[in-house]
Amino acid sequence: MNQFIRVNMTTKEVIISELPEKYAGFAGRALTSHFVNDEVKPTCHPLGKNNKLIFAPGFLTGTNAANSGRLSCGAKSPLTGGIKESNTGGTFGQKMAKMGIKAIAFEGIPAEDKFFVVKVTMDGVTIDSAPDEIMGMGNYEAIKVLQAKYGAKAGVAIIGPAGEMKLMAANISFADPESNIRSAGRGGLGAVMGSKKIKAVVIDDSGAPGVSIVDPDAFRSAARRFAKALTTHPVTSQGLTRYGTNILVNILNEAGGLPTKNFRRGRNDWANDIGGETMTAIMEERGGKPSHGCHAGCVIRCSQHYVDKERKYVTSGFEYETIWALGANAKINDLDLIAEADRECDDVGVDSIDITVAIGVLMEAGVISWGDGKAALELIKEIRKGTPQGRILGCGAATVGRVYGVARVPVVKGQAIPAYDPRAVKGVGLTYATTPMGADHTSGYAVATNILKVGGNVDPLKKEGNIELSRNLQIATAAVDSTGMCLFVAFAILDIADGFSALIDMINAQYGLSLTADDVTDLGKSVLKVERGFNQRAGFTNADDRLPEFFEEECAPHNTTWDFTDEEIDQVFNF
Numbered sequence: 001m002n003q004f005i006r007v008n009m010t011t012k013e014v015i016i017s018e019l020p021e022k023y024a025g026f027a028g029r030a031l032t033s034h035f036v037n038d039e040v041k042p043t044c045h046p047l048g049k050n051n052k053l054i055f056a057p058g059f060l061t062g063t064n065a066a067n068s069g070r071l072s073c074g075a076k077s078p079l080t081g082g083i084k085e086s087n088t089g090g091t092f093g094q095k096m097a098k099m100g101i102k103a104i105a106f107e108g109i110p111a112e113d114k115f116f117v118v119k120v121t122m123d124g125v126t127i128d129s130a131p132d133e134i135m136g137m138g139n140y141e142a143i144k145v146l147q148a149k150y151g152a153k154a155g156v157a158i159i160g161p162a163g164e165m166k167l168m169a170a171n172i173s174f175a176d177p178e179s180n181i182r183s184a185g186r187g188g189l190g191a192v193m194g195s196k197k198i199k200a201v202v203i204d205d206s207g208a209p210g211v212s213i214v215d216p217d218a219f220r221s222a223a224r225r226f227a228k229a230l231t232t233h234p235v236t237s238q239g240l241t242r243y244g245t246n247i248l249v250n251i252l253n254e255a256g257g258l259p260t261k262n263f264r265r266g267r268n269d270w271a272n273d274i275g276g277e278t279m280t281a282i283m284e285e286r287g288g289k290p291s292h293g294c295h296a297g298c299v300i301r302c303s304q305h306y307v308d309k310e311r312k313y314v315t316s317g318f319e320y321e322t323i324w325a326l327g328a329n330a331k332i333n334d335l336d337l338i339a340e341a342d343r344e345c346d347d348v349g350v351d352s353i354d355i356t357v358a359i360g361v362l363m364e365a366g367v368i369s370w371g372d373g374k375a376a377l378e379l380i381k382e383i384r385k386g387t388p389q390g391r392i393l394g395c396g397a398a399t400v401g402r403v404y405g406v407a408r409v410p411v412v413k414g415q416a417i418p419a420y421d422p423r424a425v426k427g428v429g430l431t432y433a434t435t436p437m438g439a440d441h442t443s444g445y446a447v448a449t450n451i452l453k454v455g456g457n458v459d460p461l462k463k464e465g466n467i468e469l470s471r472n473l474q475i476a477t478a479a480v481d482s483t484g485m486c487l488f489v490a491f492a493i494l495d496i497a498d499g500f501s502a503l504i505d506m507i508n509a510q511y512g513l514s515l516t517a518d519d520v521t522d523l524g525k526s527v528l529k530v531e532r533g534f535n536q537r538a539g540f541t542n543a544d545d546r547l548p549e550f551f552e553e554e555c556a557p558h559n560t561t562w563d564f565t566d567e568e569i570d571q572v573f574n575f
Contacts, residue, residue: 001100001209005125007118009196010049010108014125019102028058029085029481030527031103032074036083037530039105042538046078046188047166047195053106055096055157055201058484059507062097062211063219066227067486069094069295071174077187078168079354079396080413080438082535084187087442087481089294090174092155095205096120097484100212106196115164115199119150122207130199136161138347138384139173139181142200147179150202158200160349161384163190167394169354170194173346180305180316181346182294186415186440188396190349214512222505226489229499230299233492235454240302240488241291243276245320248419248447249327250275255451256557257424257460260328261370262360263410263417265556266424274327274335279306279318282335287311300488306339315343321441324419325356330363331371341377348384354396355380357416361397365404408550413438413540422547423555423562425450425460430470430564434545434572436531442487444474448494455494461560463568471572478531479524483507525575532573542570 002019022038023031032054044050053075060068071093077084096104099122110116115130131149134142139160146156155175162170170190171183184190213219230236239247252258253271260268272278283290289305294317306318318339326338345352359376362368368375382390392403397416401409410417415438422429427446435443446469450460458465480487483503493500504515535544546569551562 003099003101005101005104005120007104007106007125007127008108009106009110009116009198012127014127016124023102027102027482028056028061028070028072028484029074029087029478030523031056031482032072032085033083033527033531035103035105036074036076037534040076042076042534044076046076046081047191049109051076051192051195053189053192053196054103055092056103057093057097058482060510061484062094063213063506063510064297065223065506066230066297066299067489068484069297070484070486071096071184072481073172073184073189075189075192076538077189077438078166078191079188080415082413082438082538082540083436083531084189085437085481086172086184086186086189087487088172088174088182088184089486090155090176090182091295092157092174092203093484094296095155095203095208098205098208098210099203100209104201106193106198109195110197112197115197117146117199118201120201120203122205134199136164139349140347143175143179143181146200146202147175151204151206155203155205156200158349159190159193159198160347161386162349162394163194164199165386165391165394166191166194167350167383167391168399169351169394169396170349171351173349176294176316177296182317183346183351185351186353187438211510213510215509219506219509222502222509225498225502226506227299229492229496229502230489233495235452235491236300236488240300243280244290244302244304244318246276246279246318246323248276248320249324250277251451252420253328255424255460256555257421257451258324258328259419259421261331262329262364262408263421263550266421267557268328270333271328273333274323274338276320279335283307292316298486300486302488308336308339314339315346318342319352321419322352322356325353326359326373326376329357329360330376332373332376333371334373337373337377341380344377344380344384350383350394351396353418354416355383355393357410358393358397358400361400361406361409362393362404364408365406367404408548410548411439412547413544415439420447421555423551423560424558426463426564427458427460427466427469429547429562430466430569430572431474433547433569434470435474436528436535442477444470444477445487445490446470446473448491454491461558463564467568467571471575474528474572475521475524475575477524478527479520482523482527528573542566545569
């Protein structure tokens with residue numbers, strides 16, 4: 001089966017058809033971005049009737065291949081005004097793939113002033129009224145209610161109170177195997193889902209046939225080779241597994257690229273207090289779970305269960321970017337408090353990067369003091385209440401900066417810049433500036449090569465080689481996002497040639513194809529060209545591919561500046 005499901009929220013009509021021929025060679029990000037480019041008017045209002053929201057698993061999602069559990073979500077972004085693909089773990093994408101569903105597209109806006117639950121089973125799709133009790137409820141409890149109603153193992157995609165309010169930093173949250181929360185976090189796609197009055201999408205794969213494999217023997221062989229690459233590379237088998245993504249705090253601090261006090265410098269004296277080594281030690285002492293997978297089949301297991309002093313679960317997927325933003329960037333030296341803030345972001349349903357960077361902007365404005373973690377947490381809790389301050393914060397860093405008249409606002413295309421100073425990690429700075437997604441480190445993770453020396457060694461402090469690095473990684477990432485693989489597999493396949501070959505061999509074995517490495521590169525290029533074309537028709541120009549002017553300041557300890565000319569930046573997409 002290759003089902004393409006359309007759900008019209010205006011008419012409540014559901015159309016289930018074969019995947020259109022023009023999308024036959026696409027999955028994941030390639031499918032979501034081509035669909036949005038084809039069917040969404042670039043100049044439409046992101047919260048209006050003409051925007052569409054699409055979910056699509058990747059080529060390998062739902063197979064037994066290691067780390068093949070990702071789902072792409074796409075729409076026009078309320079936050080950036082451009083195209084958006086946001087990627088998530090959890091169980092939802094794997095269930096879609098096992099049911100033979102290549103995509104679910106949601107369009108239209110209901111006339112009724114009420115929310116709905118879309119239910120997807122092997123028998124079809126129904127649209128139910130959302131239970132009154134889950135309206136305004138936090139995501140953790142709402143998932144429990146829905147799974148009690150629709151089945152304990154049902155996959156759930158849900159918006160929290162922030163999505164109901166259509167706040168621009170609202171995300172779409174997905175239940176993981178333990179019914180905790182993973183998110184399609186960036187770009188405000190939860191607001192798009194909220195505009196369509198969809199409180200949740202519930203999927204039950206009971207009776208699903210599973211993913212079809214054309215050549216099972218070849219697939220198993222390639223999958224073993226691929227898993228071997230992941231389980232032997234030191235980043236994917238040791239560093240991330242042991243310390244999670246938060247291992248990067250001390251690494252970036254040592255490299256002078258850990259943005260501190262709203263990007264004023266790249267190093268601080270107490271980074272280790274919030275670093276991955278300290279975090280893991282706390283979890284081990286309290287009986288937490290330092291290593292955990294966000295979806296079935298993950299062998300990297302960079303997630304965790306962070307617990308409080310009473311050994312009660314607080315949050316999963318406690319990521320470096322969130323810890324950095326409230327930690328070094330906002331000068332809050334308290335992992336427990338940061339964990340509580342991370343949980344609140346997940347529960348209310350907002351991007352924990354944009355919101356926490358916005359806290360630094362509020363500190364810049366003098367609303368609260370630098371390092372005041374309790375005040376920061378109370379501000380985040382205002383989002384749930386729907387107060388004016390909460391709604392402002394819930395729309396992200398760019399909105400906070402405009403409302404409070406702050407010039408030092410770290411955003412590109414309206415989206416907050418994450419946890420790597422572009423003056424000290426210049427490759428990722430170019431990615432921030434040029435990706436069609438708005439500032440997004442995952443769109444071309446040059447930190448791998450600039451700092452970790454994975455896939456080569458390009459000096460992070462100099463211009464040389466970084467234009468090519470950002471370009472090549474953005475192309476590769478667009479392709480990886482289309483496979484359904486976790487982006488972290490890139491560490492292994494950049495260094496281990498057979499890991500990359502095995503990835504292509506798995507796709508070929510599954511679909512009976514004969515793709516080459518050049519074909520994969522061409523796919524990545526085509527995705528980026530489509531995304532950039534959409535943004536250009538939405539009104540974006542090269543002038544939008546720029547970093548804020550305060551990055552012209554020197555960044556200690558290296559005292560480097562953002563010194564790329566406009567002409568040099570414009571070369572990134574010269575392919």
